[in-house]
Amino acid sequence: MVSYVAFPNFLWLWLLPAVGTVIGYGLWQRGRSIRNFASGGRSLRLIAEQSLFRTCVKVACILVAIALAICSLAQPQWGTYWTQQRASGRDIFLALDVSRSMLAEDVTPSRLERAKADIRDLVAAVEESGGHRLGLIAFAGSASVKCPLTQVYSHFRLVLDGLGPGSIAQGGTLIGDCIRAAIDAFDDKTQNFRDLILITDGEDMDSFPLEAAAAARDAGIAIYTIGLGDPAEGARIPVTDKAGRSTYLEHKGQVVWSKLNEEPLRQIAQITGGIYVPAGIRAIELDRIFREMIEPKTKRDLGETRRERLHDRFQWFLAPAVVLLFLEALMRETRHRTAPSPLPLSLGWESEKGVTAARAQTETQKAESPLSPWGRGAGGEGFGAAAFRTPGQQSLLPLLLVSLPLAAFSFPDTTYAEDAASLVRQGNQLYEQGKYADAAQLYDRASQLAPDSPVPLHNHAAALFQSGDFAAAAKLYEQARARAPQELRQKINYALGNCHLEQATRSQGQLALASQEAKTAVQFYRDALTSVPTAPGATEVSDNARHNLELAKRLMQQLEQQRQPPSQQQQDRNESKNKDPQNQSQQKQSPQQGQPQGDQQPATDNPQQQPQPQPSEAPENQSPAQTGPASEQLSPDEAADRLRTAIGRAQMARARRLSEQAKQTKGRAVERDW
Numbered sequence: 001m002v003s004y005v006a007f008p009n010f011l012w013l014w015l016l017p018a019v020g021t022v023i024g025y026g027l028w029q030r031g032r033s034i035r036n037f038a039s040g041g042r043s044l045r046l047i048a049e050q051s052l053f054r055t056c057v058k059v060a061c062i063l064v065a066i067a068l069a070i071c072s073l074a075q076p077q078w079g080t081y082w083t084q085q086r087a088s089g090r091d092i093f094l095a096l097d098v099s100r101s102m103l104a105e106d107v108t109p110s111r112l113e114r115a116k117a118d119i120r121d122l123v124a125a126v127e128e129s130g131g132h133r134l135g136l137i138a139f140a141g142s143a144s145v146k147c148p149l150t151q152v153y154s155h156f157r158l159v160l161d162g163l164g165p166g167s168i169a170q171g172g173t174l175i176g177d178c179i180r181a182a183i184d185a186f187d188d189k190t191q192n193f194r195d196l197i198l199i200t201d202g203e204d205m206d207s208f209p210l211e212a213a214a215a216a217r218d219a220g221i222a223i224y225t226i227g228l229g230d231p232a233e234g235a236r237i238p239v240t241d242k243a244g245r246s247t248y249l250e251h252k253g254q255v256v257w258s259k260l261n262e263e264p265l266r267q268i269a270q271i272t273g274g275i276y277v278p279a280g281i282r283a284i285e286l287d288r289i290f291r292e293m294i295e296p297k298t299k300r301d302l303g304e305t306r307r308e309r310l311h312d313r314f315q316w317f318l319a320p321a322v323v324l325l326f327l328e329a330l331m332r333e334t335r336h337r338t339a340p341s342p343l344p345l346s347l348g349w350e351s352e353k354g355v356t357a358a359r360a361q362t363e364t365q366k367a368e369s370p371l372s373p374w375g376r377g378a379g380g381e382g383f384g385a386a387a388f389r390t391p392g393q394q395s396l397l398p399l400l401l402v403s404l405p406l407a408a409f410s411f412p413d414t415t416y417a418e419d420a421a422s423l424v425r426q427g428n429q430l431y432e433q434g435k436y437a438d439a440a441q442l443y444d445r446a447s448q449l450a451p452d453s454p455v456p457l458h459n460h461a462a463a464l465f466q467s468g469d470f471a472a473a474a475k476l477y478e479q480a481r482a483r484a485p486q487e488l489r490q491k492i493n494y495a496l497g498n499c500h501l502e503q504a505t506r507s508q509g510q511l512a513l514a515s516q517e518a519k520t521a522v523q524f525y526r527d528a529l530t531s532v533p534t535a536p537g538a539t540e541v542s543d544n545a546r547h548n549l550e551l552a553k554r555l556m557q558q559l560e561q562q563r564q565p566p567s568q569q570q571q572d573r574n575e576s577k578n579k580d581p582q583n584q585s586q587q588k589q590s591p592q593q594g595q596p597q598g599d600q601q602p603a604t605d606n607p608q609q610q611p612q613p614q615p616s617e618a619p620e621n622q623s624p625a626q627t628g629p630a631s632e633q634l635s636p637d638e639a640a641d642r643l644r645t646a647i648g649r650a651q652m653a654r655a656r657r658l659s660e661q662a663k664q665t666k667g668r669a670v671e672r673d674w
Contacts, residue, residue: 015070023063054331061328068321076317077310088299089131090193091149092290093182094119097200099140099173100165100249101258102228104201106235107281111228112164115199115284119160122197122286127153129295135185138163139178141170141205145185152308175200175264176207183212183219191220193300197286198268201229202261209264213271223272224289225265228279234259420450427459436466454480458492465499470506474499490531490538494545497524501552504559511559518556525549 096119102112126132134156136147146167147159175198182196196216216223229235234257237249249256262278269276275293277284427442443460450456461476474496481492504517528545531538 016067019063019066019070023059023066058328058331061324061331065321065324065328068317068324072314072317072321074314076313078313079311080308081311082308087131089129089133090195090294090297090299091133091135091186091190092126092195092197092294093135093137093149093185094122095137095139095143095178095182095196095198095200096163097140097173098138098163098165098167099171099203100237100239101173101201101203103165103239104229104235104237104258106230106233107228111201115226115228116160116163118284118286119199120157122290123153123156123160125287125290129290131299136160136163137178137181137185138167139174139181140165140168141172141174142168143174143178143181144168145181148185149187172205173200173203174207175202175204175209175268176212179209179212179216179223179268183216183221186219186221190300193298194219194221195274195294195297196221196223196272197226197289198223198265199226199228199284200265201258202227202263202265203258204261204264210267210271213268217272221272222274223268224274224293225269225276226279226284226286227260227262227265227276228284229258229260230281231260231262231278233257420446420453420456423449424456424459427463431459431463431466436463439463440467452483454483454488454492457483458495461495465495465502470499470502474503487538490528491541493524493528493531494541494548497521497528497545497548497552500524501548501555504552504555511562515556515559518552518559521552522549522556525552 096112096115098112102115103110105111107114123134126134131151133149133151134147134153135145135149136156136159138144138146144167146163147156150156178198179196186194213223236255237258239247239249241247260278260280262276266276268274277289423442423446427439427446430436430439430442440460440463443456443463447453447456447460457476457480461473461480464470464473464476477492477496477499481489481496484492498521500517500521504514504521507514507517525545525548529542529549
């Protein structure tokens with residue numbers, strides 16, 4: 001049994017060279033994305049977390065799967081089998097003019113190539129119908145049967161593809177000789193079931209085509225003539241000279257123009273009972289001519305016939321392609337981890353120059369440097385300086401706990417958890433660079449992957465706080481507090497107090513709203529102070545909360561005074577003047593009550609204890625809202641400006657003191673993990 005490979009849709013195979021290019025471009029684009037997202041060592045760490053072997057296997061699976069899918073689309077066939085069927089049909093010869101005049105380009109791309117393309121459509125229609133036999137005759141200065149009548153249409157196509165001006169050695173166009181060659185080629189037993197389709201430009205050289213047509217009629221052959229070319233203007237015939245240059249055919253020094261000669265073709269069709277199709281410069285639509293003119297005609301019974309067919313083998317390529325794509329989808333590119341991956345966020349501490357000192361380390365992994373727990377100013381101020389800034393204004397004394405040191409609290413051991421931890425680490429790095437909006441986006445994605453963890457929510461709130469969106473930050477802190485363990489809520493309460501205090505200082509044009517925000521801040525600071533200080537850094541949080549509590553209480557007192565009628569405000573000022581000096585002296589000597597007055601600050605040798613704020617440089621007999629004479633009445637904006645001035649002075653004094661303490665303890669590294 002003869003077996004060979006065929007690709008009916010072989011044009012799909014041209015996609016194979018493009019597969020490698022597409023895969024290579026995808027890998028290059030992926031590396032570029034990593035470099036754009038993470039620079040320096042961070043991009044190396046992102047790449048290091050991936051398994052090179054698994055990445056190569058995944059790429060190989062995709063590459064091979066695409067190649068197999070393309071081969072499947074090409075519809076490979078090999079191995080033959082025979083089928084028995086009862087057939088009926090007609091014998092059809094196609095006569096194609098291959099003279100040089102058929103190279104004229106008035107039909108795109110040329111007359112000859114246009115005719116060959118339309119013949120292929122005819123073969124497909126005949127093959128679909130079944131039972132008909134096809135033959136092929138090429139003619140120019142002579143005629144030759146290139147393919148005898150056959151039902152092996154694949155062989156017919158191969159012969160057709162090889163036709164050209166060189167198929168017939170003798171030049172010219174002899175239509176009569178072509179018709180006589182067709183009469184001789186038909187089987188004598190198939191009289192009255194014969195058809196000839198003649199495709200030419202009609203330029204005959206005295207071959208007596210009409211006499212040949214009459215002989216064809218007597219032999220029971222119907223001739224369908226197809227005229228190709230422009231009958232009016234014609235076209236030049238392109239040729240190549242001896243030097244290999246493209247030029248046009250000339251005769252006696254004149255360029256030859258070839259035109260369609262329709263009259264002899266029309267007469268041949270009339271004589272034989274066929275039809276003439278003036279295709280001109282349009283498509284021929286031979287398949288339509290076959291279905292409408294030849295297929296309905298009477299067919300001869302061919303009896304039981306055996307037809308050799310090829311087995312389709314596309315499934316042998318498609319099945320492994322699907323399997324490879326499925327395996328690629330199941331593979332992970334990251335290395336396998338046998339233990340849960342904790343969120344690497346340790347509690348870092350900043351020196352006076354704003355450098356984070358500690359990095360959490362485990363036996364198998366070095367965590368990324370975490371965010372400072374107290375925040376960092378735009379200029380890199382350390383602990384005790386203005387914690388962070390909003391546009392055009394410094395914020396309060398260290399306001400925000402910006403990271404949760406959760407070495408003890410980890411995500412479940414899932415791919416999503418690993419991704420969430422990675423996103424938080426990347427967000428921490430962007431936060432340290434001052435890219436708060438980008439960090440907020442990563443924290444938001446991490447919170448979606450790990451909805452039960454307080455870490456992404458807390459850090460998202462921290463980034464929003466730094467961006468000045470205090471209301472949104474407060475909402476996220478509330479959500480984080482609902483998920484956080486007990487020992488962590490002190491710091492979240494402290495951060496919530498900071499959010500509401502910032503909103504109060506920015507809402508003093510609306511006294512009722514500002515007063516309510518100040519009251520809320522006071523309550524959160526008190527909650528932070530009443531929490532059990534069991535976590536590392538809790539003492540520092542308590543000191544900061546106590547300091548900011550005093551600021552919030554003073555602001556609340558000032559706002560309440562501003563909301564009173566002018567007569568009541570004057571009465572309060574008079575009562576303030578008549579206060580007992582002895583009570584004021586006792587109040588100065590009680591720093592543990594959290595209410596220092598004037599310029600005096602409590603002395604302490606403990607570097608962790610914070611000095612109490614200096615709210616104002618005004619005399620002691622004046623209220624916090626007034627720094628001028630007792631009879632002066634301040635507007636809300638003036639009072640707010642003076643309060644901010646007092647807060648700023650307190651911050652500067654505290655920063656100077658902590659700077660001196662830091663110099664004494666310089667070189668001592670502090671590292672604390674939860």
